[in-house]
Amino acid sequence: MTGISTTGNVLDHLTSTSKYAEEPKTNELGRAEFLNLLMVKMQNQDPLNPQDDTAFIAELAQFSELEEIEKLNKNFSGFSASMMSNQALQASSLVGRKVTVPGDESYLAMNDVISGSVTLPATTTDLQVDIYGENGSLLESVPLGLQTRGDVVFRWDGKFMEVNGELLDWQSGEENGRAPGKYRFEVTASIDGEPTRIETALSANVNSVTLGADGKLTLNLAGIGPVAMSDVKQFN
Template structure:
């Protein structure tokens, strides 16, 4: 075996070939359905390797220690992965407990579509790249029909809150439902539409889905929203 790694024993197979052969013989476990090669298998193969080595070219101590260190590293990585899985599960549970306190509260999430309650208006947050002299706001219903436009006035750069009173262009209250808020203004002499975020009430918290992410069921939203997407927590 050259260098203590590729010796060909009495079986005519190299150490690497024997390792592959042993791995192929391992049957899938009932729990995972995957082929697992444990440290005991490596040690068994190493013992067989030593018993079949060329007596004129024995494995040196340094090569032996290197192989043992490799086995220990593989086993250590396996244990560390299990510890990380346990830590991730614990962190997810902690996030879920924190998220449960959001039930019944309003949260700000990306998206121009929000839910207007009966007899009330609706608020949104507009992200502006710079100061805007006249921020124009458009309100559209669930069918995309324009129901109102108004001038929110001058706004500084950054996140600016805008509020709609829930009435149409003629001052008549509109029914509860889904409405979309759009905002635009002049930037460097050109009209530009800005990104908008809206508020929604948290109905419930979902666990064990979306690869461990904590999800929030929001009023008026068809799909749950990840907790990490929440930009602001409002009043209950």
């Protein structure tokens, strides 16, 4: 019976100490409540089959582990919120800038240009860019001629076309150039004598940025619509 009284004294000491602890501010089970419940459990245990010290220590260890997990979760939640806030702040700086994304459509603004790029799998003797209007009609066919394997970058302002930094001896069929609006680009290369469609990436203005509940950023692009930040190939 000596063992039982000794355990009771320890619990009495723990209980008296816990009375001076700060009252928990939430409905969650705190350390004081846990010790009180544990004391009641031990006071009402079978004297002929008392809980041994190993079980007592195990319950305390389990509670401590839960406390550490809770602290870790709170710290991680705070870190996650801070990261999302920082990400949103950085993304807001993209508004008004241009990005390049995969696709064949973009919007030509007044006194602006549309930049595009393609990656050729092989050298071609005949690279051509066809430009279509919003109604689907073919407006311009621009021959880019011989281009070697790799990246080819072009810029179109509605009237003139520049390829890899050089202005082509070509201009739009419209004397004053094409009006601002949405345009679609198709790039075709003659490779091994066969016409081959080449995927394009075009520049577009960022109108706004949306931060989703999942922390993912979506860019709303002029003439294109919503595009995931992860799909951006280049920030211009």
